[in-house]
Amino acid sequence: MKPNRTFVLFCILFFSLAAGAAAPQEPAATQDTPGQPDNLDESGEIQLTLQQAIEMALENNLNVVVSRLDTQVQAEGVASARGVYKPFVSASLNNLDSRSPAQSQLIGANVLASTRTNYALAWNQELTTGGNYNVSWQNLRQTTNSAFSGFNPLYDAALSAQVVQPLAQNFRLNPNKQRIVVAQNSERISRHQFEIQVMDTVRDVSLGYLDLVFSIRDLEVARQSLKLAQNLLRNNRIQVEVGTMAPIDVLEAEAEVAAREESVILAEASIRTFEDILKSLINDPESPRFWETRYLPTTAPTMEEIQIDLDDAIRVALQRQPVLQLSRVELETRDYNVRYTKNQMLPQLDLVGSVALSGIGGDQILREDFAGLPSSIIPGGYGDAIDTLFGGDYRDWSLGLNVSYPLGNSQAEAQHSQAQVAARQQRAQIDSSQILISQEVRQTARAVDTNRKRIDATRVARELAAKRLEAEQKKFEVGMSTSFLIVQAQRDLAQAAANELRALIDYSKAIVAFERARGTILDRANVSVR
Numbered sequence: 001m002k003p004n005r006t007f008v009l010f011c012i013l014f015f016s017l018a019a020g021a022a023a024p025q026e027p028a029a030t031q032d033t034p035g036q037p038d039n040l041d042e043s044g045e046i047q048l049t050l051q052q053a054i055e056m057a058l059e060n061n062l063n064v065v066v067s068r069l070d071t072q073v074q075a076e077g078v079a080s081a082r083g084v085y086k087p088f089v090s091a092s093l094n095n096l097d098s099r100s101p102a103q104s105q106l107i108g109a110n111v112l113a114s115t116r117t118n119y120a121l122a123w124n125q126e127l128t129t130g131g132n133y134n135v136s137w138q139n140l141r142q143t144t145n146s147a148f149s150g151f152n153p154l155y156d157a158a159l160s161a162q163v164v165q166p167l168a169q170n171f172r173l174n175p176n177k178q179r180i181v182v183a184q185n186s187e188r189i190s191r192h193q194f195e196i197q198v199m200d201t202v203r204d205v206s207l208g209y210l211d212l213v214f215s216i217r218d219l220e221v222a223r224q225s226l227k228l229a230q231n232l233l234r235n236n237r238i239q240v241e242v243g244t245m246a247p248i249d250v251l252e253a254e255a256e257v258a259a260r261e262e263s264v265i266l267a268e269a270s271i272r273t274f275e276d277i278l279k280s281l282i283n284d285p286e287s288p289r290f291w292e293t294r295y296l297p298t299t300a301p302t303m304e305e306i307q308i309d310l311d312d313a314i315r316v317a318l319q320r321q322p323v324l325q326l327s328r329v330e331l332e333t334r335d336y337n338v339r340y341t342k343n344q345m346l347p348q349l350d351l352v353g354s355v356a357l358s359g360i361g362g363d364q365i366l367r368e369d370f371a372g373l374p375s376s377i378i379p380g381g382y383g384d385a386i387d388t389l390f391g392g393d394y395r396d397w398s399l400g401l402n403v404s405y406p407l408g409n410s411q412a413e414a415q416h417s418q419a420q421v422a423a424r425q426q427r428a429q430i431d432s433s434q435i436l437i438s439q440e441v442r443q444t445a446r447a448v449d450t451n452r453k454r455i456d457a458t459r460v461a462r463e464l465a466a467k468r469l470e471a472e473q474k475k476f477e478v479g480m481s482t483s484f485l486i487v488q489a490q491r492d493l494a495q496a497a498a499n500e501l502r503a504l505i506d507y508s509k510a511i512v513a514f515e516r517a518r519g520t521i522l523d524r525a526n527v528s529v530r
Contacts, residue, residue: 320519359389
C-alpha cells in the first residue's frame with residue numbers, strides 16, 4: 001500500500017469516528033427499551049444500551065438492594081413503635097382445692113375444706129395523651145364446709161377501672177410519642193438514603209458505561225495507528241531493499257510499531273477493566289456467568305447542547321437534593337427532642353381516678369344462732385351476683401393527684417441542654433451542606449462549559465494534525481521529509497483524535513455529574529423512586 005493511500009485510510013477512520021461520536025441522539029432513557037438485554041452480535045457480545053444498563057443496576061446492584069431493604073426495616077420500626085397504643089387483653093383461670101386443719105374454733109370446721117375457682121379478664125391501653133387506663137373483670141366461685149359461711153356456693157363478681165392522666169410531664173409529649181416520631185422520621189430518612197443510593201448508582205453506571213465506550217473507541221484508534229505504523233515499516237523496508245532509503249529508517253519504523261503494539265495491549269486491558277467495573281454495577285450477583293458476560297455498548301455519547309442557568313440550577317439543587325431533605329428531617333427529629341426534653345423538666349403531676357363495682361350471689365344460708373345449723377336456704381346463683389354488681393349498690397370510687405419533682409439540677413435539664421445543642425449543630429450542618437451543594441453545582445456547571453469548549457478545540461487540533469500529516473506525506477513522497485517526521489505526524493494525529501474523543505466523553509460525563517449535583521439525574525434517566 002502506498003503511503004498516501006495509508007494516510008487517506010487513516011483520515012477516513014478518524015473523521016468517521018468523530019462524526020459518529022458527535023451525531024445528536026435522543027436521551028437513552030426515552031428511546032431505549034428497559035430490561036435485560038438478550039440481543040447478541042456476531043462476536044457473541046451482548047448489545048447493551050445505557051438505559052438497559054441502568055435498569056439492570058437498579059434491579060441487581062447489591063447496594064440498591066441493601067438500601068431498599070433498609071426502608072422496609074424502618075417501616076416495620078414505625079409499626080412496632082405505634083403498637084404501644086394497641087389495647088392489651090389478658091385473661092386468667094385458676095382453681096384451688098384446699099383441706100387444712102382448724103387452728104381455731106372460729107374456723108367453723110374441724111377440717112376446713114374449700115374450693116375456689118377464679119377467672120378474670122383485663123383490658124389495658126396506653127393513650128396518645130400520655131395517660132393509660134385499665135378495666136378489670138374479676139369472678140370467684142367458692143364452696144366451703146365452714147359453719148360460718150353465709151353463702152355456699154359463693155359467687156363474687158367485681159368490675160373495676162382506673163385512669164391515670166399526666167397533666168404536666170408526659171402530657172402529649174411522652175416517651176411513647178417520642179419513639180413514634182423518631183421511628184417515622186427514621187423511615188423518611190431511609191427513603192431519602194435509598195434515593196441517594198439510586199442516584200449514585202445511576203451516576204456510577206452512566207460514568208462506567210461512558211468509560212467503556214471510550215476504551216473501545218480508544219482501542220480502535222490504537223489498532224488503526226498500529227496498522228499505519230506497520231504500513232510505514234513495510235514501505236520503508238521496500239525502499240531500503242531498492243536502495244532509496246537508509247536502514248536507520250527501518251529501525252525507527254520498527255520501534256514505532258513496537259510502541260503502538262504496546263498501546264493496543266494497554267487499550268485491550270483497559271476495556272477489560274471497565275467491563276469489570278460495569279459488571280459489578282449491573283450484573284445479577286447470583287448469575288453463574290457474572291464475570292464471563294461480555295457487553296457491547298450501543299449508546300454513543302451525544303453532543304447535546306444544554307443551557308445552564310446557574311442561579312436556577314442552585315435553587316433546584318437546594319430543593320431536590322435528597323441529602324438536604326434528609327438533613328431537614330433529622331432537624332425535625334432534633335427539634336422534637338428539644339420540646340420533649342423541655343416537657344420532661346416539668347413536675348410529674350398525674351390525675352388518678354378509679355371506680356369499682358361489686359356483687360355477690362349464691363345459695364344464701366340462714367342460721368338460727370351463731371354457727372348453728374341452717375334454718376333455711378335461699379337459692380341463688382351467679383346471676384344474683386351480676387344483678388347486684390350492675391345495681392350499683394356496692395361501689396367504690398376515688399380521685400386524686402400524684403405529684404413528684406426532683407430537687408436540684410436534674411438529668412432532664414442536662415438532656416434538654418444536650419438536645420438544644422444537637423439542634424443547633426444540625427442547623428449548622430444544613431447550612432454547610434447548602435454551601436457544599438452550591439459549590440458542587442457551580443463546579444460541575446463549569447466543567448460542562450469547559451468540556452464543551454474542549455470539543456471544539458480538540459476538533460480543530462485534530463483537523464490541523466490531519467493537514468500536517470498530509471503535508472508531511474507529500475513532502476516525503478518527493479524526498480523532502482524523513483520517516484521520523486512521518487512517524488511524529490502520525491503520533492500527533494493519533495493523539496489529537498484521542499483527545500477529541502476524550503473531550504466528547506468528558507463532556508457527557510460532566511453532564512451526568514451536573515445532573516447529579518442538581519438532584520435531577522433520575523429525571524434524566526426516566527427513573528422514579530417510590
